[in-house]
Amino acid sequence: MKINTWFGGIEVGSSGEILASDPFPKDVRELALRSLSLRGSRENLPPECFDLKAAALECGFVASLSEYYSLLHEVTLEAAKLQVSEALTPDQRIVQAVEALDDINETTNSLSERLFEWYGGYFPESGLNGEALALFIVKYGSRENVPPDDPLYLKARDSMGAKLEAADEALLKGFAESVCGLYSRRKQIEAYIESSMEALAPNLTMIAGPMLGARLISIAGSLEKLASFPSSTIQVIGASKALFKHLRARAPSPKHGVIYSHPLINTSPWWVRGKVARALAAKLSLAARIDFYSAEKNPSLAGELEEKVRKIRAANPKPPQKRQEGGAKPKKKRRK
Amino acid sequence: MPDIRLLSEGIFEITKDKKQLATLNLDPGKVVYGEKLISIEGTEYRTWDPRRSKLGAMVLKKFNVPLRKDSKVLYLGAASGTTVSHVSDIVSEGAVYAVEFAPRSMRDFIGLASRRKNIFPILADAGKPDSYAHIVEPVDLIFQDVAQPNQAEIAARNAARFLNKGGYLLLSIKARSIDTAASPKEIFKEEVKKLEQAFEPRFEILAARDLMPYHEDHLGVLAKLRSEPLQGVNLYKE
Numbered sequence: 001m002k003i004n005t006w007f008g009g010i011e012v013g014s015s016g017e018i019l020a021s022d023p024f025p026k027d028v029r030e031l032a033l034r035s036l037s038l039r040g041s042r043e044n045l046p047p048e049c050f051d052l053k054a055a056a057l058e059c060g061f062v063a064s065l066s067e068y069y070s071l072l073h074e075v076t077l078e079a080a081k082l083q084v085s086e087a088l089t090p091d092q093r094i095v096q097a098v099e100a101l102d103d104i105n106e107t108t109n110s111l112s113e114r115l116f117e118w119y120g121g122y123f124p125e126s127g128l129n130g131e132a133l134a135l136f137i138v139k140y141g142s143r144e145n146v147p148p149d150d151p152l153y154l155k156a157r158d159s160m161g162a163k164l165e166a167a168d169e170a171l172l173k174g175f176a177e178s179v180c181g182l183y184s185r186r187k188q189i190e191a192y193i194e195s196s197m198e199a200l201a202p203n204l205t206m207i208a209g210p211m212l213g214a215r216l217i218s219i220a221g222s223l224e225k226l227a228s229f230p231s232s233t234i235q236v237i238g239a240s241k242a243l244f245k246h247l248r249a250r251a252p253s254p255k256h257g258v259i260y261s262h263p264l265i266n267t268s269p270w271w272v273r274g275k276v277a278r279a280l281a282a283k284l285s286l287a288a289r290i291d292f293y294s295a296e297k298n299p300s301l302a303g304e305l306e307e308k309v310r311k312i313r314a315a316n317p318k319p320p321q322k323r324q325e326g327g328a329k330p331k332k333k334r335r336k
Numbered sequence: 337m338p339d340i341r342l343l344s345e346g347i348f349e350i351t352k353d354k355k356q357l358a359t360l361n362l363d364p365g366k367v368v369y370g371e372k373l374i375s376i377e378g379t380e381y382r383t384w385d386p387r388r389s390k391l392g393a394m395v396l397k398k399f400n401v402p403l404r405k406d407s408k409v410l411y412l413g414a415a416s417g418t419t420v421s422h423v424s425d426i427v428s429e430g431a432v433y434a435v436e437f438a439p440r441s442m443r444d445f446i447g448l449a450s451r452r453k454n455i456f457p458i459l460a461d462a463g464k465p466d467s468y469a470h471i472v473e474p475v476d477l478i479f480q481d482v483a484q485p486n487q488a489e490i491a492a493r494n495a496a497r498f499l500n501k502g503g504y505l506l507l508s509i510k511a512r513s514i515d516t517a518a519s520p521k522e523i524f525k526e527e528v529k530k531l532e533q534a535f536e537p538r539f540e541i542l543a544a545r546d547l548m549p550y551h552e553d554h555l556g557v558l559a560k561l562r563s564e565p566l567q568g569v570n571l572y573k574e
Contacts, residue, residue: 004470005470006470006471035470035471038470039460039467039468040467042466045466045469045470046469046470048496048497048498049474049497049498049499049500049501050474051473051474052470052471052472052473053473069431069453069454070453072456072471073453073454073455073456076449076456076457076458076471077446077449077450077457079458079459080442080445080446080449080457080458080459081446083439083442083459084439084442084443084446084459087439087440244516244517247516247517248516248517
């Protein structure tokens with residue numbers, strides 16, 4: 001019987017004695033690579049409870065047990081390192097980018113609010129907020145610096161705000177610069193996600209748009225996982241709280257998770273949103289699978305979805321009537 | 337002077353202000369996950385937090401932990417190595433084959449594994465023992481903490497391939513990873529039954545206790561291979 005081990009192939013007789021051996025070269029990297037290539041092999045597996053180290057000693061691969069263990073230690077470590085470095089695939093980069101984007105959004109919002117409150121004491125009439133306010137502060141600092149040709153000149157001149165001292169002005173300008181930096185980082189990350197989604201998952205991007213598609217991959221963990229999800233799971237990705245409440249207690253099932261942000265759903269009237277979400281999720285899971293397994297763009301997908309949604313809307317033009325009390329109307333179960 | 341008591345081979349209870357679980361530090365001077373180092377008469381111990389380690393909790397729940405200094409261990413679900421580091425301390429002259437599926441956890445684990453010669457890191461799916469059959473030798477103990485719905489099956493598959501006759505299985509079952517809605521008690525009953533009957537090889541359960549107050553909705557199980565086949569019961573064909 002032939003057996004594959006991490007240190008080479010061996011030929012074992014019926015009573016476990018070694019008949020022949022073909023050890024690999026004793027080089028850590030070489031052994032690690034060969035060990036990795038043996039992972040998927042179903043042939044020549046060692047029999048149950050086969051003593052590998054005794055075999056390695058017997059066929060002369062190592063001279064002692066301590067040599068066996070120290071070499072195996074090096075080899076497993078090297079193999080694990082190789083696998084870890086291969087793990088950062090393009091979809092993992094997108095996952096990181098989506099998470100960074102969420103962090104930046106959260107930070108930018110709270111810093112923007114702070115800037116609004118803070119600068120509001122000096123120029124409450126500006127009517128600016130968010131990025132526009134940050135840019136304004138970076139540009140002028142105190143409202144006294146607003147030139148006559150600026151549309152805010154009159155408001156700035158007549159403002160009830162306090163006078164901005166030089167030290168406070170420097171502080172606010174610096175703070176506003178940081179906020180502006182975050183806004184431009186956000187645009188940079190969004191541009192990155194858009195371009196890499198188009199390359200990684202063209203079909204998913206076509207159906208979902210780059211941001212929603214990236215978010216789905218991020219929550220699923222990878223494109224492979226997203227491709228393996230049933231469409232009913234994709235439909236409620238991001239609504240896990242509502243889903244588990246539904247499974248545990250008698251709460252209604254969620255109709256949609258993060259796919260709610262898709263224009264087909266959030267522009268639909270409320271009574272067809274569940275149906276549209278189901279149709280959309282079905283196409284999303286198809287798209288993810290095409291992207292993962294073949295990566296060829298299939299333009300007919302978008303048209304099919306639009307057609308389906310159009311039919312759903314046409315078939316349900318009016319909101320459903322509320323059932324009357326006592327009216328023993330049988331519950332319709334519609335499955336389509 | 338701290339008071340020190342041996343609980344099991346390589347596992348100590350040190351009383352210094354309060355009672356603490358500890359192991360001998362195999363890698364002196366180094367802290368793995370923020371635990372305390374205590375030196376007593378030139379010997380360095382690492383405290384072991386039962387709230388961060390299922391195995392630590394099992395020791396405090398009076399499980400008879402079958403580890404000796406030369407034990408060979410197959411550790412399924414190594415994560416970033418918090419518990420593996422203590423197992424590595426205990427089996428100072430043995431071997432820990434540490435299987436972990438997530439590259440992210442393995443990234444943290446590799447630093448630890450490279451400093452301890454008795455750890456053999458394996459990035460693989462514990463549900464597919466064939467994929468590391470060419471590396472792992474027969475072991476005396478399988479410790480499993482994988483939080484997968486098919487935990488019992490994973491344990492059986494690995495035991496069939498790697499567990500010595502007379503070897504033990506230590507298992508931590510997380511109710512929430514099997515079914516989020518069912519009651520933990522029912523799940524534990526089911527899982528223990530599965531270990532006893534559903535797969536080959538079958539296990540004989542030596543102890544099963546929940547890990548409260550250290551871990552919520554977790555059951556610790558100590559089992560060994562059943563030596564003779566069940567009489568008169570044939571639930572599944574061989």
